[in-house]
Amino acid sequence: MAQVRQISVFVDNFPNRLAEVMKLLKENKVNIRALSLADTRDFGILRIIVNDSERAENALEKGGYAFKITEIVAITIPDSAGQLSRVLDILGQESVNIEYLYAFTGKSDKAVSFAVRVDDIEKASEVLTANGVILLTDKDISEM
Amino acid sequence: MERYWNQEIETMSREDMKKLQDERLVKQVRHVYENVEYYRNLMDEKGVKPEDIKSTDDLYKLPFLSKADLRDTYPYGLLAKPLSECVRIQSTSGTTGKRVVAFYTQYDIDLWEDCCARAITAAGGTKDDVCHVCYGYGLFTGGPGFNGGSHKVGCLTLPMSSGNTERQITFMRDLGATILCCTPSYAAYIGETLHDMGYTTDDIKLKAGLFGAEPWTEEMRHSIEESLGIKAYDVYGLTETSGPGVAFECSEQTGMHINEDHFIPEIINPETGEVLPEGEVGELVFTSITKEAFPLLRYRTRDLCVLSRKKCSCGRTLIKMSKPKGRSDDMLIIRGVNVFPSQIETVLIEQGYSPNYLIEVDRVNNTDTLDISVEMNIQQLSDKVKDMQAQERNLAEAIKAVLGINPKVHLVTPKSITRSEGKAVRVIDRRKLHD
Structure with a gap:
């Protein structure tokens, strides 16, 4: 089953906090492939997919950050009208619920990638594969 | 013996x-x-x-x-x-x-x-x-x-x-x-x-x-x-x-x-x-x-x-x-209610949070405000915002059940609240500064 490792980092809502995380990743030569920041009144949750998850996790651990690993589905679809709608329909018909999703650029400028957080990742992978949607793996991400 | x-x-x-x-x-x-x-x-x-x-x-x-x-x-x-x-x-x-x-x-x-x-x-x-x-x-x-x-x-x-x-x-x-x-x-x-x-x-x-x-x-x-x-x-x-x-x-x-x-x-x-x-x-x-x-x-x-x-x-x-x-004289009177920091500490530990916290009391438009910064529990970290917000809400409700007044709870990074090597400073009462 194709899954991708996402790191969610708890970031206090103070100036410079996000910059500190980025600086830490830069110093450890970690490249971010995809990113989304969910913000609340008091804190943010920074979700990232990186080229070398192990190195990023070690750096965050040493830096004293609170973070969590979640397996998510990452898909690549053609960059044309109606493609995302098709994917969402497939998931909807199978009653897979989407918690959140965010877009990122993949290897080709003719395709676009999405990180999709679902409630049932096994079912999601299965139905997407069955319908010919390309799922990315951690290896694909690191080789991008 | x-x-x-x-x-x-x-x-x-x-x-x-x-x-x-x-x-x-x-x-x-x-x-x-x-x-x-x-x-x-x-x-x-x-x-x-x-x-x-x-x-x-x-x-x-x-x-x-x-x-x-x-x-x-x-x-x-x-x-x-x-x-x-x-x-x-x-x-x-x-x-x-x-x-x-x-x-x-x-x-x-x-x-x-x-x-x-x-x-x-x-x-x-x-x-x-x-x-x-x-x-x-x-x-x-x-x-x-x-x-x-x-x-x-x-x-x-x-x-x-x-x-x-x-x-x-x-x-x-x-x-x-x-x-x-x-x-x-x-x-x-x-x-x-x-x-x-x-x-x-x-x-x-x-x-x-x-x-x-x-x-x-x-x-x-x-x-x-x-x-x-x-x-x-x-x-x-x-x-x-x-x-x-x-x-x-x-x-x-x-x-x-x-x-x-x-x-x-x-x-x-x-x-x-x-x-x-x-x-x-x-x-x-x-x-x-x-x-x-x-x-x-x-x-x-x-x-x-x-x-x-x-x-x-x-x-x-x-x-x-x-x-x-x-x-x-550690007792705070917030919106007319007597509050001891130890009451808040009890709730935090019961709910699985660290006993390091900071209570900030202020007065805005003649109403007392109670803000409590609490170090989040790393075991409960979620990538979903709604889960994290629910934690803040549940904790605020548990504190309200004990104190009778509504606090604002703010989750912060674990170990980010200054540790004390002597007597801990847990309360900042800004109302005094206005008097």
């Missing part, structure tokens, strides 16, 4: 103890009246003469002393011995205003250290123990008091003072410390650092800790006992009476035995000054009946607690005081 430092005193019959207190009180009142002009004037104003005090039954006739009296008479106004007889001063942290300075003769130091020795013995300490003291040394009474008590017991004493927590742990391991003396918040921090350094309780030899100088909850006791693998004992004291060791816990851990051969306790109604019967909650008042240089009579501690003479399984007959609910 229960060990005592001074079995005769600690298990004395009530009758004999009262006789001893009566004799000592009568003598002490005369000593103070003759040597402390300030207190003599207070007694004269009330129309009380030393000969009116014939026993502890007459204690209620004496005037009270409060922190304000200590400030007004700073530094020498309550001194009852010539300076040439004094050998030491200690001082309060001065967090609530001007510092208070207390004086000691050699006799005073001996009796204070003796009280600390009783506390260490009740916690299981013997001359075979290694006693690690990381209360602050210097003006603060914590370090010097336990240092002296530990010497009396004959423990190998590590005079660590506070700070440099990793070094504390290195010494604790290398020298096999078995007893730890510090503030409860520092004990919690040492436990946290121990685990951060990759050690477990198997890597240390601690068996007991004596923690005091700030209010702490039962929940915090359990959390320290677990993280350090020890029994955690409460101790009580204040600079004004001598320092730590005024009261101490025994193996029963259900309140602190007061060294009433030196300090007579009373519980009063803080509003009226009326003496309350045993079992009622009120302000704790102490009368020092043996101290020479700085003998305070009927000193109001501002600590709220209960006294009990219920028979104790440890065999001590010394009266017991409950863990103070908090100092009456």
